[in-house]
């Protein structure tokens with residue numbers, strides 16, 4: 078299976094926590110960027126994707142005509158593609174009925190709306206420009222437009238966010254019955270306003286929030302299928318599950334990554350060099366690597382373990398990480414379920430500690446034997 082990721086790096090303003098390739102004040106470049114995406118597709122190895130994910134940045138910063146143009150260009154670039162899933166990310170302040178109609182007509186099957194929190198004061202304090210009411214209005218418009226599934230992006234561990242605030246946010250969102258919810262714990266990334274302000278996360282409160290969310294989402298009938306993702310039956314993100322299973326994917330756009338036949342590459346994050354390379358008929362690759370040896374096997378583990386049901390490890394992985402795996406099991410963080418390796422409930426809470434065992438620098442050889 079091959080996925081296609083298309084990165085749209087435009088945002089109205091930069092949120093205080095965000096380190097993604099997302100630029101404000103660049104909307105005049107959109108038409109040029111859309112042309113570059115189509116040109117880039119012709120420079121990549123020919124593959125027919127089964128899933129499409131238009132993410133960002135904020136794809137809904139494109140106006141209705143530009144949204145239609147984007148899908149038309151993708152159809153031209155991949156004429157034989159039969160997509161089983163097509164996701165489009167948007168923010169409440171840049172989605173309206175007209176745009177949602179265009180997306181529905183273009184075959185979008187999943188709309189992913191970024192809410193983060195339903196607490197209006199908290200939204201302002203992290204640099205968001207919409208209210209909870211804006212989100213609810215857009216959610217209903219998306220239903221009316223006939224988009225088959227809606228996912229909602231939320232965050233916990235934001236400065237000043239309380240357990241009650243998170244509970245109220247989940248109640249508010251679940252009352253609308255979304256098919257899918259993503260919930261991310263705040264990461265304070267370098268190069269963000271939060272980092273400059275010295276924002277720190279509270280690990281204990283973060284864990285309480287994550288536990289609260291797991292219980293509340295389960296009661297609402299959403300299945301916890303990946304560390305940060307919940308879905309109603311039949312609504313897991315196929316595109317993202319393919320990442321965690323180390324399937325192939327093509328990436329178009331600034332900062333987009335591809336993984337094809339064991340080669341991982343990613344594009345320049347900045348708009349100007351990305352556009353310059355593509356317009357000169359060159360790929361915009363900034364980095365390329367072929368994960369091999371322990372690195373490749375470790376990646377199989379830390380990606381596969383993100384899925385709550387776990388994964389069936391390759392023989393090479395079992396052999397190379399026998400020692401660390403035995404230690405993780407003895408600590409009660411992982412377990413075997415038939416042939417599968419998976420996290421225990423405690424391991425789900427401490428997943429980042431578990432993953433450390435599978436990324437360089439690795440334990441000395443004797444710990445693996």
Ligand SMILES: C[S@@+](CC[C@H](N)C(=O)[O-])C[C@H]1O[C@@H](n2cnc3c(N)ncnc32)[C@H](O)[C@@H]1O
Nearest residue numbers: 094095097133134135166191230261262263264
């Ligand atoms: C990169 S955004 C793109 C979608 C859209 N622009 C939005 O704001 O929702 C995807 C999601 O990543 C999450 N995110 C971004 N930065 C984060 C951070 N520093 N820590 C945790 N989650 C983050 C937010 O939940 C956000 O909705």
Ligand code: SF4
Nearest residue numbers: 088091092095099134
């Ligand atoms: S969180 Fe979304 S809207 Fe905010 S800066 Fe990042 S990509 Fe843009």
